[in-house]
Amino acid sequence: MKRTSCTLLLLLLFHCLLAEDGYRLWLRYDKIDNNSLLQQYQSAIRSVHIAGNSPVLMNARKELLTGLQGLLDTRISDKTSLETGTLLVATYNNHETIRSLIDQKDLNTLGNEGFIIRTVNSQQKKMLIITANDDAGLLYGVFHLLRLMQTRQPIQQLSITTAPAIQxxxxxxxxxxxxxxxxxxxxxxxxxxxxxxxxxxxxxxxxxxxxxxxxxxxxxxxxxxxxxxxxxxxxxxxxxxxxxxxxxxxxxxxxxxxxxxxxxxxxxxxxxxxxxxxxxxxxxxxxxxxxxxxxxxxxxxxxxxxxxxxxxxxxxxxxxxxxxxxxxxxxxxxxxxxxxxxxxxxxxxxxxxxxxxxxxxxxxxxxxxxxxxxxxxxxxxxxxxxxxxxxxxxxxxxxxxxxxxxxxxxxxxxxxxxxxxxxxxxxxxxxxxxxxxxxxxxxxxxxxxxxxxxxxxxxxxxxxxxxxxxxxxxxxxxxxxxxxxxxxxxxxxxxxxxxxxxxFSNNPSFVNPVQEFMLASRENTVQYMTPLGLHHIMGNSHHYGPAPWTNHAQRADWDPVYYHKADTTGIGFNRTTTGSNALAQYFPEVRRQYETLSSCPDDYLLWFHRVPWSYRLSSGKTVWQALCAQYYAGVDAVRRMQQTWNGLETYVDAERYNQVKQLMAMQEQEAVWWRNACLLYFQTYSRMPLPDGYEPPNQTLEYYMNLRFPFAPGI
The missing domain is CATH 3.20.20.80 (Glycosidases)
Known part of the structure; x- marks a missing residue:
């Protein structure tokens, strides 16, 4: 085989070894690329001692050693002796050093799943301990410590006590x-x-x-x-x-x-x-x-x-x-x-x-x-x-x-x-x-x-x-x-x-913009799908895409028209005392929040009220104008998210970058589909034009109403 061919083969193999397919989820344990922080971590944890050999503890040991050796890029010894830099993992009842360092009352409220992670000094040796009442707590404590290191948090002086709020x-x-x-x-x-x-x-x-x-x-x-x-x-x-x-x-x-x-x-x-x-x-x-x-x-x-x-x-x-x-x-x-x-x-x-x-x-x-x-x-x-x-x-x-x-x-x-x-x-x-x-x-x-x-x-x-x-x-x-x-x-x-x-990455240039669009993403989706309290207007059965016009199901409450009740006089489901009175199921303080138009937040307007198309919100916009503004804002937000992601290519692996880029393009198309289909349909009742400055729909209402998805996933 020629040298060029061998080189190409080696490069391909190297690429495959580095390929990111997402299988590792958030448990990637890649080497810390900050040398100063790496040295701090290596100094804090030089060896590990885990007391016990139950199946749960064996998995905790394996996870801890795998995680530390990946993050610190060095082999961590599993010792029985305790010295400066030892990470001691043991239940209260299973190690005398833990009993000498931890007051048992600190563990009384932690149940069998809570844990303590603490920096301690024992016989002039600075160590890190993870302790709990049960092996399950130790397993959770190990994962918590690894999370701190994966997210580049300081571990030199830890004092963490936590237990699950829900059983x-x-x-x-x-x-x-x-x-x-x-x-x-x-x-x-x-x-x-x-x-x-x-x-x-x-x-x-x-x-x-x-x-x-x-x-x-x-x-x-x-x-x-x-x-x-x-x-x-x-x-x-x-x-x-x-x-x-x-x-x-x-x-x-x-x-x-x-x-x-x-x-x-x-x-x-x-x-x-x-x-x-x-x-x-x-x-x-x-x-x-x-x-x-x-x-x-x-x-x-x-x-x-x-x-x-x-x-x-x-x-x-x-x-x-x-x-x-x-x-x-x-x-x-x-x-x-x-x-x-x-x-x-x-x-x-x-x-x-x-x-x-x-x-x-x-x-x-x-x-x-x-x-x-x-x-x-x-x-x-x-x-x-x-x-x-x-x-x-x-x-x-x-x-x-x-x-x-x-x-x-x-x-x-x-x-x-x-x-x-x-x-x-x-x-x-x-x-x-x-x-x-x-x-x-x-x-x-x-x-x-x-x-x-x-x-x-x-x-x-x-x-x-x-x-x-x-x-x-x-x-x-x-x-x-x-x-x-x-x-x-x-x-x-x-x-x-x-x-x-x-x-993905600890680089702030990546973390900050991604965090920003993640936090906004749900609200943006509500805007281009179901703004102002609209709900359940998805396609029947498969729930893929908009179908606010559907009115042929076996049950009335499987149809979108049941929920939005749009006609030429208005839109929304009246759940106040003059309607279904569903609000009576809440306690008075909650009921009062939603009962009147003046107190009901815009987010839930059409959940609880039926209003004329010309009804004006606190913003001064009519319901029709506000619906239009919300639908278009949702699409615009998806496009901004796309632009942000397109600028992050240098911070993320090519495999996941390209996958997300393609999916964002699909999301933009679907957001436009939602916006156009819903506004064209509701416009037949509002009989009002789109406000000036909005891009007009590129398809007719009939086009959207005739779309079919017999093999949509998840049915």
Whole structure:
């Protein structure tokens, strides 16, 4: 082979070794390129001593050594002796040096997951320690220390004490057994059921590592639109194989339970929750599951919603159904997460009100190991929703938050939308359930009503795409969910900053502009999709793109026209006392904020009010003028984001730079599509021209109305 050919081959190989495909997520551990900081870190950590050899600690040791050796570009020894520069990792009960340096009362409130990271002096030796009550806390402490180093934070004088605010921090996978993913936009399911349990894809371990790094401690493997077969012996063997991988990262496995499983799997004639045979079937099934997975977390249930079977099929209540399952898993320490996303079987009064109307009367009637899982808003994961009125309305029942990480209503995996501001908007909302300061976050963490059971769930955006989430920036939403699940008070900007630094670069010339457009991205998306409180105007079924004209679904509340109610007299859904009175479900302080046009924020105007096209907002613009301004501003913001990214090529690898550049071009096209289609449609009712200075739509309304997407992903 000629020398030139050999050189080219070596260059190609070198490029492949350096290629960034996004698989490593935020756990990249590349060498620190700041020599001064590198020397400081190398001085602070010269050796490591980890006391213990449990599977969790073995993974903590492996992560720590891998991370340190990658970041510091030197081999770190794993010693038993303690000296200056030692990083000591041990539980309080497992090392006498820890007991001599830490007051046990400092650990009393940390549970089995909290941890302490502290710089100490022991016998004139300056050391760094990570300690906790349990090995799980040590694992989380290791990941926290590595995060500090990845984001170039000082570690010479640390004093950190932290514990999760919420007990159960779960991903909900809407993955089907045939590997399709409902509302999934990153490829097929990562669960290869066909090859389980015999083949364990290394990706399962990396999935567990990523979750543990941000404090997620549970995963629901299967779709809430459940398949009873997951509870069969054949599949429980496969579930057990996954659980064995996840257990060593302190992650529990949960399953969705199809309410009709006793009929479909057990051959019973009924699934009535008050039938003794049905109760016995579930108790035996629970015992069988625990024989395969001793630390099985419990069941997630969608019942009597969107065609799913449930207790109401037998004239029983949601509490009857949940309690039956709770009794089955209670002897084993399991829980039941019963979803409050329900539809009445009859024509609804206002879909906004249905969950509250069905669940509020059941407050206090659930078993102690039942938590009611409530979506962040009362409709369905919209780009902007008011917080769900059930938060604060059921003080005798633990309520679990359900966020959607996957972007079902936010542009799938082609739109860059950083969701931490959406999550924070809900968590920080004040319910006034027990006076000012009764935030949704405090309801969810159980502190307001002294619940020992608490939880938060995120509907996963993970698939088998090489970069896990389809869009490189969609990884930030998985990351943000985990960080907020541990500490809901964290700032969205801080989380974005952490993620950018770990995932891309610590260079301020890159970090600052990227952080700026990430923080603005959700608001920009609302502007070009659903401004002024418009909601659920996406295409039917697939929810891809705008379709405010749709009015042919099987149910009225599956159609966009149900929600915007536009005609020549005006637009918006009246939820005040003169309309559906959905506002009555909130506490008076919240109700007063939205009840009148003068007090209702523009962001929620059309959520709660029906107004004439000529109604003037506080800005002085009419509703029509404000809609136009918002739609055009959203498109302009996407174009500015594109320009910013185009100027950052020198700071990021070519692979991810080009991928994001192409996806931003798609987002700009889709934003223009949203703007043009919606304004052309609403203009047929407003009968008003576009204000001067706006670029005219380049297609007709008929063109947009005739677009079809029979193979849109995620259905």
């Amino acid at each position: 159960h921090r779960l991903l909900n996978h809407w993955d089907n057994l045939n590997r399709t993913v409902e509302r999934g936009y990153a490829g097929s399911s990562i669960w290869d059921w066909h090859r389980l349990p015999g083949y364990l894809d290394p990706r399962y371990t990396d999935y567990a590592r990523a979750n543990a790094s941000i404090g997620i401690n549970g995963t629901v493997l299967t779709n809430v639109n459940a398949n009873a077969r997951i509870l069969s012996k054949e599949y429980l063997e496969k579930v057990a194989a996954l659980a064995n991988v996840f257990r060593a990262y302190h992650i529990k496995v949960y399953l969705t339970a199809r309410f009709s499983a006793p009929v479909e799997l057990g051959g019973l004639k009924t699934a009535d929750p008050l039938d003794p045979q049905v109760q016995d079937w579930w108790k035996k099934k629970a015992a069988e599951i625990y024989s395969y997975v001793p630390d099985f977390g419990g069941f997630l249930v969608k019942a009597n919603s969107e065609g799913q079977p449930g207790p109401q099929n037998y004239n029983r209540t949601h509490a009857d159904g949940a309690n039956m399952l709770a009794d089955a898993v209670a002897p084993h320490g399991g829980i039941v997460m019963w979803r409050a996303f329900v539809y009445s079987s009859e024509k609804p009064d206002d879909r906004f009100k249905q969950a509250y109307d069905e669940f509020k009367p059941l407050d206090g009637k659930f078993r102690k190991n039942v938590v009611v899982q409530v979506k962040n808003g009362p409709i369905d994961f919209q780009p902007r929703e008011p917080f769900h009125p059930l938060f604060g309305a059921m003080p005798a029942t633990p309520l679990m938050m359900e966020f959607q990480i996957t972007q079902e209503y936010l542009g799938f995996a082609t739109n860059l939308v950083y969701l931490a501001p959406l999550f924070k908007e809900c968590l920080d909302s004040d319910t006034y359930a027990k006076g000012k300061g009764t935030t949704v976050a405090k309801i969810v963490n159980g502190s307001i009503d002294n619940h020992s059971l608490s939880g938060i769930a995120g509907v996963s955006n993970i698939g088998n795409d090489i970069n896990w989430c389809g869009h490189p920036f969609a990884q930030s939403n998985w990351y943000a969910f985990g960080r907020l699940a541990w500490t809901p008070s964290l700032d969205a900007a801080q989380i974005a900053n952490e993620w950018i630094r770990q995932t």
